Amino acid sequence: GQSLEQPSEVTAVEGAIVQINCTYQTSGFYGLSWYQQHDGGAPTFLSYNALDGLEETGRFSSFLSRSDSYGYLLLQELQMKDSASYFCAVREEGSYIPTFGRGTSLIVHP
Amino acid sequence: EAGVTQFPSHSVIEKGQTVTLRCDPISGHDNLYWYRRVMGKEIKFLLHFVKESKQDESGMPNNRFLAERTGGTYSTLKVQPAELEDSGVYFCASSHYRSGRANEQFFGPGTRLTVL
Numbered sequence: 001g002q003s004l005e006q007p008s009e010v011t012a013v014e015g016a017i018v019q020i021n022c023t024y025q026t027s028g029f030y031g032l033s034w035y036q037q038h039d040g041g042a043p044t045f046l047s048y049n050a051l052d053g054l055e056e057t058g059r060f061s062s063f064l065s066r067s068d069s070y071g072y073l074l075l076q077e078l079q080m081k082d083s084a085s086y087f088c089a090v091r092e093e094g095s096y097i098p099t100f101g102r103g104t105s106l107i108v109h110p
Numbered sequence: 111e112a113g114v115t116q117f118p119s120h121s122v123i124e125k126g127q128t129v130t131l132r133c134d135p136i137s138g139h140d141n142l143y144w145y146r147r148v149m150g151k152e153i154k155f156l157l158h159f160v161k162e163s164k165q166d167e168s169g170m171p172n173n174r175f176l177a178e179r180t181g182g183t184y185s186t187l188k189v190q191p192a193e194l195e196d197s198g199v200y201f202c203a204s205s206h207y208r209s210g211r212a213n214e215q216f217f218g219p220g221t222r223l224t225v226l
Contacts, residue, residue: 004152033213042114042217043153043201087153091213096141096205097166098215100153 002026004101006088011107012078020073020104022088030091032071033098034062038084046073046086075106083108112136114218116202122224128190131221135184135204142185143205143215144177148198156200159185192225199223 004024012018022032031050035043047055049064049071061074075082085105089098115134123129135142144156156175157167161182170177174193179185189196199222203215 031213035217040219042219043203044217045214048213089153095166097143097155097158098213099155100145102150102152 002090002092002099004088004090004099006086006101006104008102009105009107011109013109014078014080016078017074017076018078018106020075020086020088020106022071022073022101024069024071024088024090026069026090026092026099028093029066029069030093030095032062032064033089033091034073035087035089035100036084037087037103043087078108080108080110082106114202114204114216116200116218116221118221119219120222120224122226123192124226125194126191128188129192129223131187131189131200131202131223133185133187133202133218135202136216139204139206139216140182141205141215142179143203144185144187145201145203146198147201147220153201156187189223192223194225197223197225 006022033048034046037043047062054063059076064071085103087100087103089100091098117132121129140161142159145153147153155169158165159179162179176188199220201220202218205215
């Protein structure tokens with residue numbers, strides 16, 4: 001089976017940088033995704049890492065270390081609209097089905 | 111391009127009643143997934159269609175849940191009879207089968223089901 005751990009809540013101020021960590025346990029790791037969900041909205045795909053290293057997309061970056069079974073989502077120049085829940089999700093080899101974590105609620109203060 | 115749509119957005123029913131949720135995936139997406147999120151918990155997988163075939167239904171909680179995808183287009187998820195623990199937000203997602211970004215799933219806005 002699979003399990004993922006991520007913090008339940010993170011708070012930060014506008015303009016700051018925040019890192020949301022995700023650790024996972026899986027028998028056959030394939031890749032790690034990140035999704036953003038605003039209250040009442042649809043989860044939206046942010047990034048996907050299959051190889052070690054940092055993937056940058058604008059203000060958001062995602063990092064993966066396969067040897068440490070660990071990844072993180074880095075949000076820079078935080079804006080109020082970044083307040084949302086962020087989910088990490090793991091895919092196993094041979095499966096299209098991601099297993100989601102419980103989500104991290106990010107609260108951005110002025 | 112229209113996104114994934116779900117109907118209804120909210121449903122409040124009494125225990126023992128039947129509810130049918132509908133999902134229209136993005137046109138051309140062969141993969142269709144159903145998920146459920148109970149408040150404060152993870153987004154939990156229910157089942158996966160490839161076109162009209164059930165590829166994986168290991169997440170379906172019990173035989174009160176029935177999913178169909180006739181013709182490989184829209185899908186329905188029926189709960190009959192509904193129980194209190196079925197309350198939650200039901201998400202549908204779709205992805206393109208052969209896309210290099212098959213990891214990227216496009217989610218609908220969800221149906222919030224409340225069973226009283």
